[in-house]
Amino acid sequence: MFRVRDKTIKVEAPAKINLYLDVLEKRFDGYHEVKMVMQTVSLCDRLTISVDKSLEDVQLEVINADIPENDDNLIIKSIRLLQEYYQIPPLKIVVDKEIPVAAGLAGGSSDAAATIWGIAELLELQIKQEQLAYLASEIGSDVPFCLLGGTSLAEGRGEKLTNASTLPQCYILLVKPPFGVSTGQVYKAVNPTDEADSRADKIISALSKGSLYKVIENMYNKMENVVFGWHPELLDLTKRLLDFGALTVRMSGSGPTIFGVFESYLDAYNVKKSLLKEMPEHEIFLTTPRDKGVGKEH
Numbered sequence: 001m002f003r004v005r006d007k008t009i010k011v012e013a014p015a016k017i018n019l020y021l022d023v024l025e026k027r028f029d030g031y032h033e034v035k036m037v038m039q040t041v042s043l044c045d046r047l048t049i050s051v052d053k054s055l056e057d058v059q060l061e062v063i064n065a066d067i068p069e070n071d072d073n074l075i076i077k078s079i080r081l082l083q084e085y086y087q088i089p090p091l092k093i094v095v096d097k098e099i100p101v102a103a104g105l106a107g108g109s110s111d112a113a114a115t116i117w118g119i120a121e122l123l124e125l126q127i128k129q130e131q132l133a134y135l136a137s138e139i140g141s142d143v144p145f146c147l148l149g150g151t152s153l154a155e156g157r158g159e160k161l162t163n164a165s166t167l168p169q170c171y172i173l174l175v176k177p178p179f180g181v182s183t184g185q186v187y188k189a190v191n192p193t194d195e196a197d198s199r200a201d202k203i204i205s206a207l208s209k210g211s212l213y214k215v216i217e218n219m220y221n222k223m224e225n226v227v228f229g230w231h232p233e234l235l236d237l238t239k240r241l242l243d244f245g246a247l248t249v250r251m252s253g254s255g256p257t258i259f260g261v262f263e264s265y266l267d268a269y270n271v272k273k274s275l276l277k278e279m280p281e282h283e284i285f286l287t288t289p290r291d292k293g294v295g296k297e298h
């Protein structure tokens with residue numbers, strides 16, 4: 001018997017950007033140690049999860065993206081993991097993808113976090129926060145952050161999180177060029193840093209003081225060197241955003257999404273309009289910092 005309060009739940013799965021990303025030594029388990037400052041933004045995928053007893057197994061429908069609807073999808077992988085621990089009735093999941101795929105925005109990881117959280121809510125599984133975080137980390141290194149959201153220092157392989165103050169009010173223009181980048185390939189090509197510098201700590205301190213400018217001064221992404229080498233047009237895109245008045249421009253995660261930070265909504269809006277005219281093949285989203293991770297859609 002399943003005590004199902006609602007038959008359906010709608011869950012938001014927000015994207016993230018990296019305010020700081022450094023890659024440190026490779027560990028015995030094959031992962032690299034990382035030091036990152038992660039920030040959730042307002043761009044979201046939307047999942048609708050329903051109990052459907054007419055089905056024999058889970059069924060996934062993806063709207064708006066060309067990604068697998070089978071066990072290769074992180075949504076189904078998350079359900080398979082939950083099935084190892086809990087009795088899960090047949091579910092129908094529809095995911096409306098807004099977050100571009102293979103973009104450095106953790107779209108898949110956030111969908112996984114939304115699946116785990118959403119199913120626990122829908123079926124009233126009463127899973128403790130630590131167990132949710134453990135399940136999330138089994139799916140991928142970024143998934144625990146996507147569950148928690150807001151702003152965090154992320155260490156270990158990305159799963160050790162320390163909460164930080166949210167980025168002060170600003171407008172973040174995400175620009176996704178018309179190609180993807182494989183995170184695995186970037187890790188293979190990156191030359192690890194011997195010892196992390198103090199910029200991540202400076203960002204955390206600036207966040208606690210609410211100083212956007214001090215955060216911006218210390219933003220960094222170790223992976224830019226590698227990915228800009230493969231795709232020099234990303235450097236042109238960065239320069240273009242700076243010409244347009246962005247306070248700073250960085251790549252998110254393993255890219256290729258580039259983001260520009262603006263203080264004024266109108267400036268960000270006008271830059272989005274101009275860029276869309278100049279480069280219509282790019283996807284451009286005007287977002288704001290968000291102070292939480294996955295959650296119920298309102």
Ligand code: ATP
Nearest residue numbers: 073074101102103104105106107108109111183253
């Ligand atoms: P990260 O920032 O965590 O490195 P990303 O944004 O670069 O992630 P994703 O969009 O999560 O990359 O997708 C990377 C790969 O994962 C794609 O090849 C895609 O086919 C696969 N994938 C599996 N499930 C999903 C999902 N639900 N959404 C997006 N991609 C998925």
